[in-house]
Amino acid sequence: MHPRNRYSKGLALEKLAQVDAKLAKHLTFRHGSLQLDFQDETAVRALTAALLAHDFGVHCTLPPDHLCPALPNRLNYIHWIEDVLHASHITDVQGLDIGTGSIAIYACLACAMHPAWTMVGTDIDPSAVASARATIESSPSLAQRITLVETTPHAPLFPRGKFAFCMCNPPFYASPADRQASASAKQEVRRKCTGHATELYTPGGELRFVQRMMDESMQESNRARIVWFSSMLGKLSSLHAAVAHLRCAKITNYAVTEFMQGTTKRWAIAWSFHGARLPDTLVRSEALAKLAPRSTERTTLISANGIAAALRECATLPKEHVDVTVLGEEHVALGLYSACWTRGARRKRKRKEVLAQRADPVLQVELRAQHGKLTIRWLYGMDAVLFESLSKHLFDYLANYSRE
Known part of the structure; x- marks a missing residue:
């Protein structure tokens, strides 16, 4: 469970029972504390309504013929989106929830x-x-x-507007037969999990839906106006196939994660056509190592004053092409407006040729020295080759510096 999830230490049933009579009648005292029968769908709906009302100020009636959302797992997804936006330095946030459901759960929680x-x-x-x-x-x-938008199955998935992110929890199954054959579905049937057909089934199941999201996201109009696309997935096999779909399309800026709620596992994938690069701590985990994107960090051993040595090398570059921001002791950020460190650029400078530069950085990195190591982290940029080139340039310089 996400560390900021308010339910990471359990549900405060005793407190809720004191202020919510509808929930209280479903609680029984067993083993020294109040307990709720999670196999009782009516009791679970009463719990969800109570949590929404008392923890988030959202008052709703859960339709009996639609799915009842599990709040802890929904919060895990939202907190991960928060982390992605924070790492991307996005503060002006309008989000999109595709398939918002009968109580617009993600939209309500997010707002x-x-x-x-x-x-x-x-x-x-x-x-x-x-x-x-x-x-x-x-x-x-x-x-x-x-804002709610009623759409149709064949309409474009992404409505007009600019969005910091989109999120989606698509139907798992392709058909009732597919659901019946699923081991997780059999567990749901035992719990008498009620849901509308549009919540449970979609042609091709969740994988085909997410692949459709990916295909539509590649359209120029969509990739420019939505920073982060994302979706939750209920099957690990779907995550494997979704990552393969991105890689086949040569989309390298993506993230994967796993959500755990009790014994239930869910996964999420996010991808972007913008330049912000997420830290490894957010997009890479040991459990999903084979599916993770390329690391955005490079590390080398250094002698004392490694940051100072790296800055001395940066000082030899054209000042108008490099921004240096000191973030702390042994911690700086670099913004580069051209590949001015390369041999080709140096030769041009010797010939007194003007280096072309962009209005926006082609590459942003941060350098941090700690415990005898220098780590370069990729913060922004569309070209992995430039990041590798700069890292190698600085590391080669530091290696020569340490031998002097």
């Missing part, structure tokens, strides 16, 4: 947790949109910041 955010939620089910609208309109603060 309840972030008063400055706005959200757009889409759905192909008119009854879900009507129910979600009733939920949103019951809270004036949400009604001002959440």
